[in-house]
Every structure is written in C-alpha cells, then in structure tokens.
Amino acid sequence: xxxxxxxxxxxxxxxLASIDPADAPFLEGxxxxxxxxxxxxxxxxDELQNLLHxxxxxxxxxVLQGMDTSGKDGTIRWVFxxxxxxGVRVTAYKAPNDDERARDFLWRCHxxxxxxxxxxxxxxxxxxxxxxxxxxxxxxxxxxxRRYAQIRxxxxxxxxxxxxxxxxxxxxxxxxxxxxxxARVDDPGKxxxxxxxxxxxxxxxxxxxxxxxQALGATSSKNAPWxxxxxxxxxxxxxxxxxxxxxxxxxxxxxxxxxxxxLDGLVVE
Amino acid sequence: xxxxxxxxxxxxxxxLASIDPADAPFLEGxxxxxxxxxxxxxxxxDELQNLLHxxxxxxxxxVLQGMDTSGKDGTIRWVFxxxxxxGVRVTAYKAPNDDERARDFLWRCHxxxxxxxxxxxxxxxxxxxxxxxxxxxxxxxxxxxRRYAQIRxxxxxxxxxxxxxxxxxxxxxxxxxxxxxxARVDDPGKxxxxxxxxxxxxxxxxxxxxxxxQALGATSSKNAPWxxxxxxxxxxxxxxxxxxxxxxxxxxxxxxxxxxxxLDGLVVE
Numbered sequence: 001x002x003x004x005x006x007x008x009x010x011x012x013x014x015x016l017a018s019i020d021p022a023d024a025p026f027l028e029g030x031x032x033x034x035x036x037x038x039x040x041x042x043x044x045x046d047e048l049q050n051l052l053h054x055x056x057x058x059x060x061x062x063v064l065q066g067m068d069t070s071g072k073d074g075t076i077r078w079v080f081x082x083x084x085x086x087g088v089r090v091t092a093y094k095a096p097n098d099d100e101r102a103r104d105f106l107w108r109c110h111x112x113x114x115x116x117x118x119x120x121x122x123x124x125x126x127x128x129x130x131x132x133x134x135x136x137x138x139x140x141x142x143x144x145x146r147r148y149a150q151i152r153x154x155x156x157x158x159x160x161x162x163x164x165x166x167x168x169x170x171x172x173x174x175x176x177x178x179x180x181x182x183a184r185v186d187d188p189g190k191x192x193x194x195x196x197x198x199x200x201x202x203x204x205x206x207x208x209x210x211x212x213x214q215a216l217g218a219t220s221s222k223n224a225p226w227x228x229x230x231x232x233x234x235x236x237x238x239x240x241x242x243x244x245x246x247x248x249x250x251x252x253x254x255x256x257x258x259x260x261x262x263l264d265g266l267v268v269e
Numbered sequence: 270x271x272x273x274x275x276x277x278x279x280x281x282x283x284x285l286a287s288i289d290p291a292d293a294p295f296l297e298g299x300x301x302x303x304x305x306x307x308x309x310x311x312x313x314x315d316e317l318q319n320l321l322h323x324x325x326x327x328x329x330x331x332v333l334q335g336m337d338t339s340g341k342d343g344t345i346r347w348v349f350x351x352x353x354x355x356g357v358r359v360t361a362y363k364a365p366n367d368d369e370r371a372r373d374f375l376w377r378c379h380x381x382x383x384x385x386x387x388x389x390x391x392x393x394x395x396x397x398x399x400x401x402x403x404x405x406x407x408x409x410x411x412x413x414x415r416r417y418a419q420i421r422x423x424x425x426x427x428x429x430x431x432x433x434x435x436x437x438x439x440x441x442x443x444x445x446x447x448x449x450x451x452a453r454v455d456d457p458g459k460x461x462x463x464x465x466x467x468x469x470x471x472x473x474x475x476x477x478x479x480x481x482x483q484a485l486g487a488t489s490s491k492n493a494p495w496x497x498x499x500x501x502x503x504x505x506x507x508x509x510x511x512x513x514x515x516x517x518x519x520x521x522x523x524x525x526x527x528x529x530x531x532l533d534g535l536v537v538e
Contacts, residue, residue, distance in 0.1 A: 054461050077353040084346040085357045085390070092355075121354070181537040191528040192323050199537065259460040268450040268468065 002026055004244060007228050009220035016213040016228070021173040023230035026240040034235045041242035042082035048246065049087045051254035052117055058252060059114035059163040062121045062245065065128075066170030067208060068198045069180035071237050072123050075170065078238045079245065080121070089114070092123040095132075105129035105147065106154050113158060126151060127215055134214075135207045148218040155224040165224035166248055168241055169216060170231040174205050271295055273513060276497050278489035285482040285497065290442040292499035295509040303504045310511035311351035317515065318356045320523035321386050327521065328383035328432040331390045331514065334397075335439030336477060337467045338449035340506050341392050344439065347507045348514065349390070358383070361392040364401075374398035374416065375423050382427060395420060396484055403483075404476045417487040424493040434493035435517055437510055438485060439500040443474050 002025040027034060052058065064072045080088050091112040100108045106126055114120030130147045133139040139147075155165055172180075181202070184194040201208070220226040227244060231237040271294040296303060321327065333341045349357050360381040369377045375395055383389030399416045402408040408416075424434055441449075450471070453463040470477070489495040496513060500506040 056461075073353075073355055076355050080354050081351075083354070084342075085349050085352070085354050085359050086342055086345050086361075086392070088354045089358065090354045123355070178537050185532050185535050185537065188528045189525060191532060192325075192526050194529075194532065202537075256458060257461050259457045260463075263454050263460060263463065266454050268447050268454065268471075 001243065001247075004227060004247075007230075007240075009216045009226040009228065012217040014213060014217040014220070016171070016209055016216070019171060019228045019230060021171045021176065021230050021232045024233050024236040025230075026243055027233060027236045031235070034239065038078060038235070038238055038242055039082070041239070041246050042079060044246050045079070045242065045249070046082040046084070048249035048254060049083050049119055051256065052119065052249065052252075053087050054117075054256050055254050056117045056257070057162060058254075059116055060119045060245075060249065061114055061158065061163050061165045062119065063125045063127070063165065063167040064121065064123055064170065065125060065168070065212075066231065067172060067177060067205075068201060069177050069184075070170035070172045071231050071234055072170060074234060075168075075238060075241055076121055076123065079242045080119075083119070087117070088119045088121065090121045090123055093125055093128055096129070104150075106150065110154070114163060116162070126154070127219075131208065131211045131215060135204055135211050144214070145218075148215070151219050152221060155219070155221065159223035164248060164252060166245060167220075167224060167226045168229050168244070169212060169226060170237060171228050172231045174202075176232045177202065177205075270512065270516075273496060273516070276499075276509075278485045278495040278497065281486040283482060283486040283489070285440070285478055285485070288440060288497045288499060290440045290445065290499050290501045293502050293505040294499075295512055296502060296505045300504070303508065307347060307504070307507055307511060308351070310508070310515050311348060313515050314348070314511065314518070315351040315353070317518035317523060318352050318388055320525065321388065321518065321521075322356050323386075323525050324523050325386045325526070326431060327523075328385055329388045329514075329518065330383055330427065330432050330434045331388065332394045332396070332434065332436040333390065333392055333439065334394060334400075334437070334481075335500065336441060336446060336474075337470060338446050338453075339439035339441045340500050340503055341439060343503060344437075344507060344510055345390055345392065348511045349388075352388070356386070357388045357390065359390045359392055362394055362397055365398065373419075375419065379423070383432060385431070395423070396488075400477065400480045400484060404473055404480050413483070414487075417484070420488050421490060424488070424490065428492035433517060433521060435514060436489075436493060436495045437498050437513070438481060438495060439506060440497050441500045443471075445501045446471065446474075 007019065028037070052060065064075060066072055076090055093108070096105070096108065109122070109126040112120065112122070130144055134144050159165055181194065181198060184190045216226045216228070229237055229240050276288065297306070321329065333344060335341055345359055362377070365374070365377065378391070378395045381389065381391070399413055403413050428434055450463065450467060453459045485495045485497070498506055498509050
C-alpha cells in the first residue's frame with residue numbers, strides 16, 4: 001500500500017502547492033481492477049462499521065472539504081456503497097440560516113456529531129465558516145486565528161470523548177474544475193446541478209487555495225489530522241479515501257463485546 | 270408482478286390473521302435469482318432516488334414496524350444496498366427519553382420528517398407510542414382512539430405537503446421469532462443483539478398482535494396505506510418491500526427539472 005505520509009498535513013507551514021492534484025499513488029491496474037478494489041474496500045468498511053456498531057462505544061467523523069465539483073458527493077456515494085444507511089449518516093452544510101447565524105459557528109456542527117457506533121460524514125463543515133467569511137472579507141485575521149483555535153479545542157473535545165476524526169481536503173486543479181463545471185452546463189441531465197454562483201466562487205480560486213492552505217496548517221493535529229486527497233482522478237479520490245478509512249478503522253482494534261455468559265443455555269420459549 | 274392488493278389494509282375491520290407470515294408471493298426462482306432480482310430493484314431505487322433529489326420538491330417516508338427480529342434492520346440494509354447515504358436517511362425510535370416525554374408523542378417524529386428530495390426511513394415510529402402504552406395498560410381505549418385520530422391528521426399533513434408515505438408492518442410468526450431469538454442467544458457473534466427484555470415483550474405476543482391489528486385498521490388511509498409484509502422469509506420481505514417502493518416511486522412520475530435555457534452556450538472560463 002502506498003504511504004499516506006506525504007499527503008498528511010504535519011506542519012503549520014504546509015504548502016498546498018506541494019501536492020499535485022493529478023497525483024494518483026493509490027490507483028493501480030485498469031479500470032475494472034480499480035472498481036473491484038473499491039468494491040472490496042467498501043465491503044471491508046461495512047464489516048468494520050458493523051463492529052463499530054456492535055462495540056457501541058466509539059464514533060467516527062469524516063469531514064469532507066473541497067472546492068465545487070471536487071467530488072464530495074461522489075466520494076460519499078462510492079466509498080459508502082456497501083454500508084447500510086443504519087450505520088452511516090451524512091450532514092450537508094450550506095450557508096448558515098438565520099437560526100444558525102444567531103449562535104456561535106460551531107453550534108450547528110456540534111448538533112450533528114456522530115452517535116456511539118456510528119460513522120458520520122460532514123459534506124462541508126465548520127471549516128466553511130472560516131474559509132468563506134475570510135475570503136469574502138467579513139472577518140479579519142484575528143478572528144480567523146480565534147476560530148481556528150476554537151476549532152482545535154472542539155475537535156480535541158470530540159477525540160477525547162471517543163470520536164475518531166478523519167479530515168480530507170479533496171484537491172482538484174483549476175483546469176479540472178473548469179471541465180466539470182462546463183460538463184454541468186452542457187449536459188442537460190446535469191444542468192440542474194449548476195449554479196451561476198459557482199462561477200463567482202471560481203473567480204476567487206487562488207484566494208480559496210490560500211485560505212485552505214492556512215486552514216489545513218492551523219488545524220491539522222495528531223488526533224484530527226488533515227489529509228490532502230489528489231482528486232483530479234475520481235477513481236483515485238475514492239480509492240484513497242476508502243483506503244484511509246479502512247486503515248483508520250482497523251487501527252481502532254474494534255471487537256465484538258464479550259458474550260454475556262449469563263445467557264449460556266437459555267432456551268427461548 | 271404479484272398484486273399488493275391482498276396485503277394492503279383497506280378496512281377498519283382488517284384481520285391480521287388473514288395474512289400468513291409464511292406467504293411468499295414475491296419470491297421467485299432460486300436464491301441466486303432472488304439475489305439478482307433484489308440487486309436490480311435496489312439499483313432502480315437508486316435511480317429513482319436520484320430523480321427525487323434532482324426534482325427537489327417531494328419527499329418519501331418509509332415507516333417500518335414489526336415485532337422484535339421481524340427484520341427492520343435487515344430490510345434497511347438490503348433494500349437500500351444501492352442507494353447513497355446522501356439521499357436516504359434513517360431515524361430509529363427507542364423508548365422516549367425525558368425530553369421527548371415532555372412533549373406530545375408526535376413531536377420527535379415531526380422533527381425527523383424527510384427533506385425535499387430525500388427518502389427517510391423510520392425504524393419503528395410514532396406507532397410505538399400507541400402500541401406499547403396500550404399493551405402495557407398505561408393509556409385507555411379513549412386515549413388510543415384520540416392518538417390514532419392525531420396520527421391520521423399528522424399523516425394527512427405530510428401527504429398534503431408533498432410527502433409520499435409508505436407504511437409496512439413486517440409480519441412474522443411467533444415460531445420464527447423464537448428461532449431468531451434463540452439464534453441470538455446461541456451464536457456468540459450475535460449475542461450482543463439479545464436483550465432479556467425481548468422475552469418480556471414476547472410473552473405479550475397476542476396482545477401485540479391485537480394492538481397491531483387495531484393500529485393498522487385505524488390508520489390505513491388512501492394517502493398513507495399500510496401494507497402487511499409476510500416476513501418469515503427474509504428474501505421475500507426484502508423483495509416485496511423493494512418492489513413496493515419501486516412501484517411507489519415510479520408512480521410519482523419523477524423527472525429532471527427542465528434545463529435552464531438561459532445557460533445555453535455558456536462557456537466556463
């Protein structure tokens with residue numbers, strides 16, 4: 001298995017440009033082999049999720065961040081193609097509504113942390129509430145610093161109370177985003193996914209790349225590390241995240257709870 | 270395709286005993302053919318769910334009720350084996366907690382209705398809050414009648430506001446429940462699922478059967494009908510519910526929203 005080390009953010013001076021979105025170290029063999037491999041990993045993830053549920057103590061939180069069309073939805077569809085909706089839940093975060101803006105920015109996220117035995121996926125997350133206001137100029141550098149400190153504290157609370165936090169930044173090139181947005185415009189079956197506001201965000205591409213770099217450097221910790229996922233290739237993106245999750249859940253040494261021996265020999269009438 | 274009519278509750282004088290839990294009209298061919306059929310239906314359900322999401326107006330609520338071991342979890346796992354967790358969510362209801370008991374019994378359910386474009390599955394439901402208190406003797410016949418009227422009103426609200434409600438009672442025999450509970454006791458890998466309290470509920474089997482009969486008769490409406498699913502065979506249960514959902518979603522005539530022609534010829538820079 002290739003190493004994740006190169007893609008794990010371990011330094012506050014981390015440079016996003018050091019990782020090529022077209023990298024594909026986890027891609028092996030032809031398309032059929034890749035599909036079989038993903039299917040195999042998705043199956044293993046299902047077995048691990050069942051153990052997580054049976055154990056009933058710990059939780060897993062997968063945070064997915066990335067520019068428009070970076071493949072957050074597709075990741076969820078394919079990586080969790082073998083798990084039951086009983087054990088995997090998704091929360092999608094959009095621009096905060098009035099009710100959410102009336103509280104601190106972590107309020108709505110805290111309301112959606114995973115339960116014991118559950119894998120929760122955040123499709124966008126609390127990071128949006130720093131990235132967007134910073135790029136848009138609604139908050140200053142001091143407030144950004146405060147929010148990243150608050151995020152570190154929040155994530156430490158989660159990990160100290162039994163949640164394994166996996167954070168992935170889906171890293172695509174500006175060129176690939178152009179192709180994918182154009183495909184949404186051109187394909188009548190995809191056009192409903194396209195929003196003109198996507199183009200406004202695209203114009204701030206380099207501001208967002210800088211903001212991501214800052215976010216990753218400021219909040220990658222030993223307990224809640226960021227991984228940058230080269231995502232120009234959808235297959236690579238899926239395989240790398242599936243592999244990362246399987247590795248992480250294996251590392252949790254999940255096991256069935258010990259059988260209650262007081263039930264030995266019980267006959268159901 | 271076999272008819273659902275016999276299994277749809279259309280009469281307040283409905284008799285649960287008229288349906289044999291061992292019936293299996295939707296079961297055809299050998300086990301491999303059944304598995305392929307289920308896989309095909311699950312795939313079609315995925316396509317229909319994508320259209321439901323793209324349309325973005327209507328919602329689907331699947332209510333699953335049944336005695337312990339009737340297969341609610343298994344149904345969710347297999348019927349939704351091809352859909353993305355992005356579009357299918359599950360809410361499991363347990364005995365109400367203090368916070369829930371401090372409100373009316375529909376409060377916690379209303380908080381978990383599906384969003385536009387979403388399929389929501391209720392693993393147990395508001396019906397538990399009539400079945401259990403009635404069998405346990407905590408509420409009288411008048412209160413039962415009031416609650417069923419309140420449920421009919423609530424479900425009419427949902428259907429009038431764009432939710433298609435599908436209600437399934439997973440119908441197993443007392444004998445099959447005994448076998449499945451015994452398997453949980455005997456198999457060390459399953460024992461963690463067994464609770465002694467399941468045996469207490471089992472002792473009230475016929476009370477619960479009567480309570481179900483009453484519930485189904487009182488709350489099966491044209492908009493939110495109950496189907497009794499013969500569920501002694503797990504394959505039959507899965508196939509029948511998958512088929513019912515596919516038929517229901519097909520009947521919604523889901524379609525992509527019309528392509529926004531103002532985007533014709535737009536070039537992404």
